[in-house]
Amino acid sequence: MIKIESLTVQFGGVRPLDGLDGEFNAPICGLIGPNGAGKTTLLNVLSGFVSPVKGSVSLDGVPLRSLSPVGRVSIGLRRTFQQEQVVGELSARDNIQAIADHISGSRHAAREEIDRAMDFVGLTGRANVPGRLLNLYERRMIEIGKTLIGKPKAILLDEPGAGLNETETEGLRALLLRIPDTFGAQLILIDHDADLIASVCIETMVLDFGKLLAFGPTRAVLDDPVVRRAYLGTA
Amino acid sequence: MTHIEETQPARPLDTVTAGVTPTTRYVALIAVVVVISGGIALTSGGYWLSNFTQAYCMALTLMGCALLYGQLGLVSLCQWALLGCGGWVALRVYHWFHPPFFVTILAGGVGASVIGMIWGLPALRMRGLYLALVTLMLAGAFQTLITIMSFPVGGPGFLGQVPGADDRIMMARPIYAAGDTAYFLFVAFVTLLAILLVEVHRRSKPGRAWALISKNEQMAMASGVRVVFYKAWAFALSGFLAGVGGALLAGLFGQLDASAFAPTDSIVIFIGTLLGGTEFWLGSFLGGILTRFIPALLIDFNVNTYVGFLIFGAALLLGLRDPVGIGGHLTTLVERLYTKYILRRGS
Numbered sequence: 001m002i003k004i005e006s007l008t009v010q011f012g013g014v015r016p017l018d019g020l021d022g023e024f025n026a027p028i029c030g031l032i033g034p035n036g037a038g039k040t041t042l043l044n045v046l047s048g049f050v051s052p053v054k055g056s057v058s059l060d061g062v063p064l065r066s067l068s069p070v071g072r073v074s075i076g077l078r079r080t081f082q083q084e085q086v087v088g089e090l091s092a093r094d095n096i097q098a099i100a101d102h103i104s105g106s107r108h109a110a111r112e113e114i115d116r117a118m119d120f121v122g123l124t125g126r127a128n129v130p131g132r133l134l135n136l137y138e139r140r141m142i143e144i145g146k147t148l149i150g151k152p153k154a155i156l157l158d159e160p161g162a163g164l165n166e167t168e169t170e171g172l173r174a175l176l177l178r179i180p181d182t183f184g185a186q187l188i189l190i191d192h193d194a195d196l197i198a199s200v201c202i203e204t205m206v207l208d209f210g211k212l213l214a215f216g217p218t219r220a221v222l223d224d225p226v227v228r229r230a231y232l233g234t235a
Numbered sequence: 236m237t238h239i240e241e242t243q244p245a246r247p248l249d250t251v252t253a254g255v256t257p258t259t260r261y262v263a264l265i266a267v268v269v270v271i272s273g274g275i276a277l278t279s280g281g282y283w284l285s286n287f288t289q290a291y292c293m294a295l296t297l298m299g300c301a302l303l304y305g306q307l308g309l310v311s312l313c314q315w316a317l318l319g320c321g322g323w324v325a326l327r328v329y330h331w332f333h334p335p336f337f338v339t340i341l342a343g344g345v346g347a348s349v350i351g352m353i354w355g356l357p358a359l360r361m362r363g364l365y366l367a368l369v370t371l372m373l374a375g376a377f378q379t380l381i382t383i384m385s386f387p388v389g390g391p392g393f394l395g396q397v398p399g400a401d402d403r404i405m406m407a408r409p410i411y412a413a414g415d416t417a418y419f420l421f422v423a424f425v426t427l428l429a430i431l432l433v434e435v436h437r438r439s440k441p442g443r444a445w446a447l448i449s450k451n452e453q454m455a456m457a458s459g460v461r462v463v464f465y466k467a468w469a470f471a472l473s474g475f476l477a478g479v480g481g482a483l484l485a486g487l488f489g490q491l492d493a494s495a496f497a498p499t500d501s502i503v504i505f506i507g508t509l510l511g512g513t514e515f516w517l518g519s520f521l522g523g524i525l526t527r528f529i530p531a532l533l534i535d536f537n538v539n540t541y542v543g544f545l546i547f548g549a550a551l552l553l554g555l556r557d558p559v560g561i562g563g564h565l566t567t568l569v570e571r572l573y574t575k576y577i578l579r580r581g582s
Contacts, residue, residue, distance in 0.1 A: 049453055069456035078457070085454040087446045098443035102459035146458065 001025055002046065002154055002188065007055035009041055009210075016041040017052070018210040024154075027180035028187045030201030030218055032194070034231055037207040039190045040082060043156045046188075047079050048072050059154055073103060076153030078146070078185070080160060086139040088132030092123050095131055096145045103150035110149075117145040120182065121175065137168040144175065152185040161193050169196060176200050194231075198222055206231060257438055264430060264516065271520075272423035276416050286531045287524070288419045288487050291426045292318070294523025295480035297508045298433055298516070299473030304505075305513025305558075306437070306445040307469055310363065313351070313370040314477050315501040316377035321347035321478025322485040326387045329406045329485075330395050336409035340425065340482040347478025348471045355470045359463055374498035386491040405489030422483050429476055430516045441468055503547050510550045512560020521562050 007020040016038040031039050044050040046057055048069035057064045059077055067075065086095055096114050104110035118124045121141035126134065134142065140160055147155045157176075161169050177200055179187055191197055197204060197218060204221045206213040208230045214221045221227055275287050296314045303309040324346025329339045351373075358369040387395030389404025397403055412421035436442050444465040447455035452462055485491050503526060511522025530543045554560060559567075 047453075047457055049456075069453075070459055070461055073457060073459040081451070081454055081457075085451050087450045090443060090446050094443055098447050098460075099458040101440040101443060102461075150459075 001060055001186065003058045003061075004042075005056050007042070007045065007057060008053050009038075009045060009050055010053045016210050017045070017207075020055070020207070020210070020212055022205050022212060022215050024186065024188055024203070024205070026186075026202035028176065028189065028201050030197040030204035031188055031190045031207070032192075032197055032204060032231060033207035033213070036209070038210040039207055040158060041210075042207070043079060043158055043188075043190065046072075046077065046156060070102075076151060076185075077156070078148075078152045078154070079156035080143040080147060080158055082158045082162065084136070084139045084143055086131040086134065086142050088130060090131055091128050092131065092134060092138070092142055093118060093127040095142050096149060099146045100149045113149050117148040120148060120178075121145040122171075136163050137171070140164065140172065141175075144179075148179070148183050148185075152183060154186045154188065155179065156188045156190075158190050159192065160189070161191050161196050169193065172196070173200055194222060261431065261434065264434065265427060267517070268423065268427045268430065268520075272420065272427075276420055276423075280415070284415050284419055285487065286527055288415075288422050289484065290524040290527035291419075291422045292480040292484045292487070292523075293504070293507070293526050294426060294520050295429050295483070296477045296504055297511060297522045297526065298429060298519040299476035300504055300508040301511070301513040301519045301522075302433060302436075302476075303469055303473050304508060306442070307449055307466060308362065309466070309469070310367040310505065311355075311370045311470075311473065312367050312498070312501045312505055313354070313373040313377070314473070314504045316374040316496060316498070317347045317351050317474050317477035318481040318484065319377055319381055319491070319496040320350045320474075321481030322491045323381070323384075323386055323481070324478065325482030325485050326406055326491065327393075327395060330387050330389045330404065336412070336486065339406075339486075340479055343482025343485070344475040344478040347481060348474035351474030351477070352467060352471050355474075356467060359466045359470060371498055371501065374501040378496050378498055381493045381496055385493045386485075388490055403490060406485055407489070408486050418487065422487070425479065425483060426520075429479060430520070433472070433476070434516060436472065441465060445469060499544075503543075506547045506551045506554060509554025509558065510560055512562035512564075513558060514560075515562045515566040517566055518560045518562025521565070522560070525561075 002024040004020055004022045007017050008015065009017040020038075020042070031042065033039050041050060045052055046064065048064065048067060048071075059072075059075060062075055064072055064077075087098070090098065093114060096117055097110070100110035100114050104113050115124075118127055121144055123138060123141055123145065126138060131139065131142070144157070144160065147157075160176075161172055164172060173196060176187060176189065179185060189197065189201060201218045203216060204218040205215045206221055206227050213230055214224050214227050275284070279287055296318045299317075300311055300314045303311045321343035325339050325343030328334065328342040334342070354373045355370070358366050361369065384394055385396060388397055389395060390397040390402070408418055409421070412418040444455065444460045447458055447460050448462055448465060455462055481491075507522040507526035508519065510525060511520070512518030529546055530540050533540050533543055
């Protein structure tokens with residue numbers, strides 16, 4: 001469970017996050033908002049890449065502020081990035097091994113976790129293919145596979161569906177729905193695809209100009225006229 | 236109807252080379268070094284053999300430079316100075332304790348590694364131009380210091396200096412590598428071990444960590460990689476390789492000349508690294524030979540050695556345009572021929 005209290009981030013005269021409060025309790029939560037709403041900034045605060053000027057964030061009751069980004073990984077926080085980050089020179093398996101090297105307990109545990117993650121994302125048959133030869137969907141799967149290593153507690157996914165076509169998005173949707181039960185991790189999903197958010201997220205937070213616009217059950221949030229006007233551009 | 240995007244068709248080269256096991260690669264690497272070194276030992280002597288021995292020592296230094304630049308994008312302009320540090324420590328240890336030659340070499344490597352780390356640690360949070368400048372300052376500082384201190388020649392005290400040139404004691408080579416050819420083969424053996432050490436690093440945990448750091452430091456941290464630690468590791472390994480090169484160079488001549496460690500030589504080492512290529516071990520090997528042989532050939536043809544700077548300047552432009560380097564192109568060519576052979580055999 002991720003808890004956010006009075007979170008304020010300031011870059012010079014700009015406040016990408018302004019007194020944000022919220023508690024992600026559902027297994028899969030959405031985080032939406034127009035461009036510049038502060039979604040990625042929130043993920044960066046949670047990951048430890050941005051320090052807030054005020055407020056706090058915690059994961060399962062553990063305050064994150066004093067932890068380094070690596071320390072946050074060790075307590076079970078995982079994330080992906082808006083721009084996919086698969087290393088072209090490493091094979092599909094080595095891309096996942098690269099995180100297992102640092103967080104899996106032993107070589108044996110690492111091997112098992114990698115096999116499980118590769119199987120889960122459906123890339124076992126592509127294990128030795130260099131990252132540069134994988135298509136976008138496969139690279140996104142590798143990114144998700146990386147987050148499944150080492151008993152993750154919360155996985156922050158920054159637009160995993162960006163650039164995917166309908167069938168690929170369908171595959172992604174089915175995969176995301178299985179993660180909480182299979183790996184026991186909570187998902188926080190940023191995406192601009194309202195259909196994807198509506199179909200997988202139980203609750204959703206909407207940000208606008210760094211402030212909380214709405215937060216609650218996804219369907220109710222997406223039907224909220226204020227949200228529709230600010231985010232979806234319809235009344 | 237949309238469908239899952241087709242995988243980018245793999246080129247035959249990728250398909251075949253992806254199937255090559257690490258063991259095969261290591262065997263090929265050993266075979267190439269053995270054949271080249273054996274050929275040199277059988278055909279060269281005197282001046283050229285000495286140049287090849289120096290080229291191998293330089294290749295070790297270039298290997299460290301290539302490791303930093305190719306794996307992490309770190310520009311280190313102090314590799315020649317670190318070679319000097321390794322040479323100094325090796326000479327110092329030799330004149331104090333007369334340990335077995337391998338221990339002397341290791342001492343040189345560890346010494347340069349430690350000195351490089353002490354200087355480099357504060358700079359490891361830097362990248363690009365800033366790190367380049369800080370490391371170039373180390374090269375400058377080393378030149379000043381070594382001009383004052385000079386290299387130990389068997390005298391008393393920490394500095395080990397003697398009053399007259401005739402009192403100098405040379406560092407002896409090991410009995411099994413006393414002759415020039417034997418010493419060259421010994422240096423080739425150490426170079427081979429160093430190449431294997433780097434290759435093992437590149438293909439294991441540190442190599443994968445370096446690959447993540449090179450791609451995106453934030454992503455690396457989000458993958459649990461301690462970025463400064465792994466950068467420091469690369470810096471230490473790079474310093475170690477340069478130090479081993481310095482110790483071997485000291486073994487070749489029995490002493491080292493303090494006037495031969497100008498900061499510009501560290502820049503030449505970096506250029507040689509780019510020219511040879513940073514992604515493949517062969518690049519450092521060829522870069523070392525070129526870096527040593529361009530000045531040697533200029534001397535042989537009675538051309539002013541400063542012309543070498545013009546050549547290296549032009550090479551830098553080439554190297555920056557084509558980071559794969561000569562080693563990369565040669566490796567790709569060999570892989571292509573191997574692929575053709577495998578495909579032809581398959582059909």
